[in-house]
Amino acid sequence: MNKYICIILFLYGFTAFTQQPIFKGDPDKAFETARELAFNKQRKEAQDTLRLILTKYPNYHDIRSFLASTYSWDGDYKSAKKEFVYVLKQNPKRLDTWEAAIKNELYSEAPKSALNMANSALSHFPNNPEILYLKASAEDQLNHKEDALKTIENLLKEHPDHNKAKTYKLGLIESISFNTIGLKSSVDLYSEVFDPMQYYLVNYARQTKYGSIHLKANLSNRFASTGAQFEVDLYPRLAKGLYGYANFGVSNSFLYPEIRYGAELHKSFPKSIEGSLGFRALKYQNTTTIYTGSIGWYTGNDYWSFRAYVxxxxxxxxxxxxLSYRKYRNNANNYLNIEVGIGFSPEINRFIFEGNNENTIINLKSQKLNLGYFFSSKNNMHIWGIQTGVSHQEISFDPGNYFLVYSFGLSWDLKFM
Known part of the structure; x- marks a missing residue:
């Protein structure tokens, strides 16, 4: 008999232990307390309180939706989605819950699910600006930027004063503007010996998923002659953190090498460091090969780099x-550039190589200081540049004597779709 009493008492105690506590009290006051806990970084206590209230009031949707939001804040996106879906099945007319649920999917890097949710929400709230904005965000995350732009344009048709959408539109247009045309003009003024030398550049660039391609036409007026050179530059993406550079150019003018070509590999390293190694080849009467490499470091809005030529x-x-230094402002198109250099390189210093004078030219001594300022329009579609500099350069036919070279340049680039 005592044996059976013990079993009954054990079963009763186990049942009582496993039963969930049922909320007793005012749900509104308890909800207010839970919110205060959640906003005071006592999230676990808040969640315990919210779950307890739901034991008696499972369809108190404000509470369940807020519980889902706290899960999302903690990065528990799966639990958040479960609670959001429960609420929206019960009441699909809750706009704030749709917004929070879609954001939860975006935070969890599930843009396809976010897009499906946004489309469902729009069936209940057609042309709602916040839902359309979130839909565009999901399309953007899916890399469907053209679709995202169409969605934002539809939003602005109905809500032309939506400032967030205006700003987002500008960013989307910039991101899908894969074409750029550019013009550059510069002049070198010599303190003695030479007349001013003028340089012009017309450039077209196209971004592709494999990298970018640049077509360039160089024109210069110097040494009492005018000549042109045509080049192609390629920047292929080879792997994550690794891209290349390849160049080929031709000219029928003695002002430029008859043929030029080169290649370089660029690699990203930890600690925001990058490096490169490559070569350039310039064919005048003979071919001059130049070996080059660089190392760069990003720190905050600053960029330092050093490039050497041998x-x-x-x-x-x-x-x-x-040695170069860049101070960036609000984006990569707006920065101050300072360069200090020593030594002579035919890749940079544009002298005539003729009459087997290569060795004389490449061993010239030179020092330089260049300044540049680059800035863009509000929509980042126009980019302007102002450059100036001074060089202290040895005279090729009078070793040991120097002249000064003052340089001035202007550039303009236009991005378009």
């Missing part, structure tokens, strides 16, 4: 280097 020759190789 040109083999007799009696010794020519070496030059340039």
């Amino acid at each position: 040109t083999p020759g007799n009696p010794k190789a020519s070496k030059s280097g340039t």
